[in-house]
Amino acid sequence: MVDCRGQPAAGGVPGRSLPRPGVPVGLGPLMALLSASGLRRTVEGRTLWQDLGLTVRAGESVAVTGPSGSGKSLLLRALAGLDPLEGGEVMYGGLPQSTWPMPQYRAQVTYLPQRPALDGGTVLDHLRRPFSLAAHRHRTFDVAAAEALLAALGREGAFLRLDTSTLSGGEGQLVALTRALLLDPAVLLLDEATASLDPEATRRAERLLLGWLGSAPRRALVWVSHDPAQRARVAPREVTLQPQAGTP
Numbered sequence: 595m596v597d598c599r600g601q602p603a604a605g606g607v608p609g610r611s612l613p614r615p616g617v618p619v620g621l622g623p624l625m626a627l628l629s630a631s632g633l634r635r636t637v638e639g640r641t642l643w644q645d646l647g648l649t650v651r652a653g654e655s656v657a658v659t660g661p662s663g664s665g666k667s668l669l670l671r672a673l674a675g676l677d678p679l680e681g682g683e684v685m686y687g688g689l690p691q692s693t694w695p696m697p698q699y700r701a702q703v704t705y706l707p708q709r710p711a712l713d714g715g716t717v718l719d720h721l722r723r724p725f726s727l728a729a730h731r732h733r734t735f736d737v738a739a740a741e742a743l744l745a746a747l748g749r750e751g752a753f754l755r756l757d758t759s760t761l762s763g764g765e766g767q768l769v770a771l772t773r774a775l776l777l778d779p780a781v782l783l784l785d786e787a788t789a790s791l792d793p794e795a796t797r798r799a800e801r802l803l804l805g806w807l808g809s810a811p812r813r814a815l816v817w818v819s820h821d822p823a824q825r826a827r828v829a830p831r832e833v834t835l836q837p838q839a840g841t842p
């Protein structure tokens with residue numbers, strides 16, 4: 595059976611505990627923002643997890659760990675509504691995932707993959723494009739905000755004019771992270787989302803993400819990272835996926 599345990603990580607960022615103004619009733623900092631219960635996932639007849647539960651509270655930064663192939667990416671994809679649930683339930687904002695219109699849900703619970711697929715055109719085009727989608731129509735693209743985020747990640751304004759097809763893997767991750775933050779979800783699911791960055795860019799991304807987390811009450815971060823030092827820096831709590839008996 596998959597064991598899903600909350601473990602305190604060494605070090606890490608301090609959790610937030612003070613109530614903040616403007617938090618909807620029932621979604622204070624200690625309440626579950628995103629939760630899952632009874633999740634089951636099989637691949638090609640092999641059970642990866644069953645009866646898996648997870649709770650992420652508003653203001654929390656949580657790491658998901660486990661050996662390669664234990665299903666961390668698939669868990670994040672299930673939480674993001676990208677894969678259908680085989681069993682169990684995911685709740686976001688107090689409502690079952692199945693009751694949310696998916697574009698709205700994914701605008702709130704956003705998955706950031708290790709190898710993001712970038713649209714064609716320039717970095718600026720890529721950052722601007724989702725703002726024309728219905729799920730984001732209440733938002734306005736702000737080029738100054740994009741420049742500020744990229745500057746925080748160590749990239750100057752000329753970066754916006756680069757063609758996305760020419761970007762390195764790490765640069766692609768910076769663009770994907772910038773776009774996700776511009777769209778301002780509630781929960782960011784980071785699937786090795788800094789794995790292609792050099793150490794300095796990684797630290798910049800971590801600072802940016804933790805600053806984002808701390809600057810509004812109803813946000814949370816979930817990190818999949820194989821780097822224990824990173825997990826210790828960014829996530830005070832770890833949830834560990836353990837392979838089922840008999841799993842290769």
Ligand SMILES: Nc1ncnc2c1ncn2[C@@H]1O[C@H](COP(=O)(O)OP(=O)(O)OP(=O)(O)O)[C@@H](O)[C@H]1O
Pocket residue numbers: 637638642660661662663664665666667668669
């Ligand atoms: N679309 C798919 N079809 C079939 N098998 C899949 C699919 N996606 C993932 N798997 C398998 O499911 C298992 C879990 O994959 P997943 O990518 O979630 O693992 P992970 O814990 O994130 O691994 P890693 O740490 O190596 O990134 C793996 O054995 C993988 O081969």
